Amino acid sequence: MKILAFACTLALLASFAAAGEPGKDIRPILFKPIDDGLDNKLGGQSKAYIAKDATAAEEFLGKADAKALAAKLDFTKEQLVLVSWTTSGPPDGTLKHEIKGAAGNRALVFFVQAPAAPVRGQRARIGMDLFAVPRDLAVLFDAKERR
DSSP: HHHHHOOOOOOOOHHOOOOOOOTTTTTOOOOOOOOOTTHHHTSSSSHHHHHHSSSHHHHHHHHHHHHHHHHHHHTTTTEEEEEEEEEEESSSOEEEEESSOOOTTEEEEEEEOOOSSSSOOEEEEEEEEEEEETSSEEEEEEEEOOO
């Protein structure tokens, strides 16, 4: 499970790397939880957890993981976003994002993109990905898988 989540995070790194595009300041955070059960506890819930400081992160991550993640962020400029998502496969859907709205009223929307496949859904897959997002950017999760 952790290897699969890591592979998805690497794929997201490539999608976020495009310079000059809106959202280029959104960055995935590679992190191995101290709590080995964290992905099972928080993954697959189809929602985004948002923490504007380390204390808020403790509420869903626990003290040890929140402290470790706090070292990877600048909470004066960024917020921590944990995206908990689910899909089915094979082939699996992938976590993607888009920026919606005009300057000053932008929102980052995470969603799961379904693959172009006629038949799928023999198993469920849960995911949990972490991101550093600008503090002033609203964050949403669209729980319905897009086709």
